Amino acid sequence: MSSFELLIILPIILGFLGYLISFLRNEFYFLGAILNFYYAIRIFLISRKIEVTRKIFNILNFSVDKLSGFVLLFISLFTLLILIYSIRYLKYYEKKKEYFYYFLLIGAIGCGTVLAGDILTLIIFWGILLSLISLIFGFFQYATKEGGEFAFVKSISILGFSDFLLILGLGLLFISYGNLSFNLKLPLNNTINILSFILITIGCFAKAGAIPLHSWIPEISKVAPAPTMAFIPASLDKLLGIYLLLRISYYLFDLNTNFVLKNYLMIIGSITILAAVLMALIQKEVMKLLSYHTVSQVGYMVLGIGTGIPIGIAGGLFHMLNNAIYKSCLFLTAGQVEFWTKETKIEKLGGLAPNMPITFTSFLISALAISGIPPLNGFFSKWMVYQGVIYLYKEGNYLFPLYLLSAMLGSILTLASFLKLTHSIFLGERPKEYEKIKEVNFSLWFPSALLAFLSLLFGILAIPLPIKGLIYPSLPFRIEEFGFWQPLLAFILIVLGVIVGFVIYLFGAVKKVERKDIFVGGELLKEEERHFSGDQFYSPIKEAPLLEKGYEFGEEGSFDFYNYLTAIFSGFSLLFKEVIDYILELIYHQIAYFSEIFGGLLRKIQSGILSDYLFVIFIGIIIILLILIL
Amino acid sequence: MNYLPLFTALPLLGAFLIPLLSKIWERLSDIISNVITTLLLILSVYSLFLLPIFGKVYVYEIGKWAIKPIPLGIVFTFDNLSLLMVLVINLLSFACSLYSITYLDNYTARWKFWTLFLLMVAGLNGVAITGDLFNLFVFIEISAISSYALVAFGVEKEDLEASFKYQIIGEIAGLTILLAIALIYAKTSTLNMADIANTFAKESKGPLFWFIISLLTFGFLIKSALFPFHFWLPDAHSQAPAPISAMLSGIFIKVVGVYALSRLIFNIFGLNRLNASHYFNLLLILGIFSIVIAGFIALKQENYKRLLAYSTISQVGYIFVGLGLANFWSITGALSLIFAHALGKGLLFLTAGPVEKEAGSLDIHLLSNFKKRMSFYGIVYTLGALSLAGIPPFLGFFPKIFLILGAIKGKRFEVAIILGIFSLLTLAYLLKITNKVFTKKEGEEVKGVSSIVISFLFLVFLIFILGLFYLNYLEPNLISKATEAVISGVEYARLVLIK
Amino acid sequence: MILDKNFINQYLLFTFLLPFLATLIYSFKDKLVRNWEFYLFLVLLIFSSYFIIFSNNLLLIYIFFEISTLVAWRLVLIKRENIKAGNYLLYFNFAGAVLMLIGILLILVENGVEKINFSAFNLENLYNISLISGILLSFGIFTKSAIIPFYSWLPVVYEVSPVPVIALLCGIAENLGLVIFYKIFIAPLLNVESSFYYFIIILAIFTSIIAGGIAYFEKKLKRILAYSTISQLSLILYGLALKNDYGILGALVLILSHALAKSGLFFRMEAKEAVGVGFGYTLLFLSLSLIGIPPFLGFVGKILIIIGSLKINIFLGMLTIISSLFTLLYTLKFYLILKKEKGENIIANFIVYLFAILLLIFGVIFLIYSFKIL
């Protein structure tokens, strides 16, 4: 057994043991995740040197190259970290036994998906992942929160829909070319290739959560616990979806051979960035807000990959990694807050920074990272994407200003919304009931703190560590050296600036915060009304003349693909039911009815009067005579 | 095979003995008639094995009046077609007489019933084996008169009415047949059927010929109750006592109507599709009309036996479609349908007896509210109904195959479809009774009565076992030979006269 | 075909045995069906399916086909008040069977069979099947396996029948039509007009889509499952009619998967929750298999059929996917309804559990083997 099988099978077995044996249950899960991580590292290290392929059962074909090696590593890492988090977080969860098992399975199968070396293997693992996701989402129906069932149905509908299209696309390739491995660079110039490319991208979009297939993420965020959100939509599905998009765009196919498809990706990316972030801006719930950001960030990756410019692609890939890091960190920290407060409404929270310093720090770093504040990693990858977009002009693609604009605007609005979020949760007035809140345990804060640290690390040491070590080697391009950005230098400068600011704070005029009573209309504002949360920050935006309509639509679900999906299919259903079924029923009932009526009429022939009978009989003989003699 | 006259002589003997002996002990009539029908059954089964030894036809010259060189004497001819009919007659009359032992407890005049019953059997057997045209008429009348009397046996209002109407229409048929026989005699100066065939073969077929044919057809179509000559049948068959209904529906109309007609038109007049296609088309069209119209009427019937009576008309339509297509397969189908329908419809009519006795009525609506359960009769009825509707593995399935095959071979595709689709109608109206009368789960179970149960078991056994052995045994040994006898036409005359 | 005919026959019998055994065990705890009538028909049903699978004679096949119809009819009438539904079943199937008989006889005539005896109906004696006789013959299959325009009986029957009866219907009786289609049109490599297969393909895939659509629209649980059955059965027929290795193999796999999943779902309606058994998850297993998501068995069948249809053309592949999408949507819908159902029968829970696990295990095994042999 090589590392490939062990990587996948060991978590499955250990998870199953944990599922069966109540004794040492958590240790089994933990061991499974650890072993998974261990083998992931091994495979990662192997993949640095050579490309390995392995066939199992003559059907599963695994292969690892530098790209899949590094994605594998991170999937495994996230599995481990979030498992540690959730073992504590979901300690009192009713069905945790199954939950952890499926969680571990998702991690293992996610690794398998990345390792898939040909089309069939990919289909199988991708599908198994869907089934596991639906199994784990099945738990939310038991959640006390409302809407669990709907969220389950919606997310599985969208994911299943896109997966079926993905299977169709892959099947089309399978039929046309046989069972392909992924390093072929097929030109996108014939119908089959283009069609299957589009179908597969739909699968990727739904998984990663790009508009218009994003709506399952905000929906599931209403009911899912924080670690699930951190794991599935925020890290695993991002990694897998974007990984696959990259795979098919530049390995299986060559996106650069089709100008239109590139723009298709970039348009989707830009719209995703802007629309999702605008929706995020006005959310009143932490998880939902974060989930809209999850969607929004996908836009950068899709945009980056869509550029076809090496630096842009690298940016997209790097952004995928960064996003997974800081977004899971955000979800986890939000979860830590929820762990004590049992609250996710923005207006009910506030002022928690002193109580939960580590959580706050982690959250702040990640929030800054997602907003693209230098020198954090988010900035760096976004910047690479911008560069890629700008380089488009060299190719004569004059739509690039629009893409650039939306990307930058998205970044700004992200910052804006995170200002609101940070303020609402950690700063501002603290409600009374939260005064006794303490920092969470080690096993809860450690994963998020580690992720925050990674954000920081990948930001400061961006070039030596992730870019040179992970991103560039993974891509099959020669990437030109770029710009003058030196993250370390910038960091030092920023730190210097902060120190200067601190000095000024110490010695300057700003000494002490002065508390004053608040008056409204001449009256003293009551103590309990004094709490001011951030959820109203951007109400003006919502009421802006142009955006107002858009928000209305958005709130009504007009941008929700699920509604269209169900509407279309319901329409067809109605048609089938009311037309075809109705007609058939009608025909069969009419036949029965007709034979009843016909029988009723015919039986009147038997009148009971002998003369009538004789008359008919004599007519009969006359007719017979006429027929036979004439 | 010189026991051939026994087929008529035995029942006639019984019919004369019974009035005398039943004065001594009334139950003696039961014994005599059952012994006679059993003997007849044994004889007919024995003939099944004996006939092949004598070749295709056995001719019995009554009183040793040789038919050669001049066919003056009266003969019985016994070929494979007669064999088939005799077998069917005696199978069903055996079952019915067995059944009647208990059934007759409802009636007072036991010996009268048995006398009439045996007379009818004698007449029917006579029709099947006679080789003389006038004898044919006589036997038809013997069986017909006894059937008129038997229909009126209950002497209720409806019974008498049905009997009267039946008599008038039936006798018109009889007279028409007599007129036709007179005309035939005028034309040929002979009454021996084989001789008539030879004479007609030499002559051209003028209007008189066709006039005779029309008269015969008219008469026999009335006897076999094909649409539009069926009016007497629903009344008569629904009002007769149950075993008589079974006999009338099961064999009477087939022997007196279908058998006699097909014997005359195929064997005596030598008609076939080549020289008389319009004649056969007439039969075909009337057959289809019968199937459809009687089927739809049966669907709306509210009386147990009346429904079955209409079903008989519809089934006769199938037989006539088979005759009308007039090829080997379709006639095989028609003849096997005679067999299957005799057993099946006989069974169904017989079930009416105990049901009427238990519930006091045959109105389906009343029966559906009847409180007791009759599972045994229900199962028997349903099996018979399934057989009649042509559902395998029962006997009734095979006629359907051959009829449809005949239609396909005759390039009458629409007929094949009609035959197939309207067997659905058969199923529908027959199961109407199963659904409304017998499908109950609660209530006290009705106990079966001994001889009735035995006759049911006998018929069900036959339906099932003959269905199983149809293609392997029954078809090659009996029915296809009978079909050959029909299809070979005036070959019959040669075979008879060569003796 | 890559598989041995004999093996396929045994496999088909195996697919029938599982629902049979499950129903048998189930009946011990159900007062309604625990009587001689039910057991008699149960045995008759498995007996007739045995003959249909292994017989090589058209007449025998037809006879046992009709017997299975009768059995189905009586099974529905186990509950006496179901007369209307039972008759609906019987009349539809009988009409189909009659047309099938005409088709069989027409084939006989076309192949120049002169003498009608038992061996005349042997499949080896046949060489040609024309379009018209093929279509007539397949009417019996259409009614039994509920293809447009003869599916109307199925929802009516399912709506009123007790659970073990439905399990037998969807697990055994309705598959018999497919088995016959396989035996006559696929396995013996007769000379059938190719337009016949196109006809079947079009009819089957549209039935699948339409029935899926109706299932999505329906409100009552049993009716949703009924239309789902129609959809799945026609998908299987479609797979067979594709007439390439992928399609046939997929259809064969889907027969087993559908039998297990659908009868499992019906048993789930009557199941009583036992301690320590994942009640909701077994249900989810069954649903996922029905949708066709790996690693469950339904996926193997579906993916093979999708590949098989893509081999013919892209458009058919699209239609197959649309059908699968409807399956996804209505399955999620009835999943939510079914989740709240709870019955009384403790054995049913065991059966559901068993079937769910079997779907998973068979899924993995079939996945490996089906692609290995292709």
Place this chain on the structure above:
Amino acid sequence: MLPYLGCIILFLIGIYAILTKRNLIKIAIGFCLLEYSVNLFFAFIGYKKDALAPIYANLSQARNFVDPIPQALVLTAIVIGLGTTALLLSVALRIYEKYKTFDIKEIKRLKE
């Protein structure tokens, strides 16, 4: 030819009676007329002009005999007719007992 014409007239009268008369007895009479006409017709068939009755035992030369067979047949037919008529009339009388009428249009309990 005239006797045959008489036959046909008798036959038609019989048909007329059966078809139009409402009284059971009249129908029975009409039926008898039909029967007589057919019998008469049968008897005429055997008749030959100036022929002898076929009862001579020894004849020296070929002579024209009347055909004896139709007469025998007619005798049988008359007997049968007797039987049917008797049965018909007795049933008619029983019907009168039960229905208190001879009108055939009143006797229609069996219909449809």
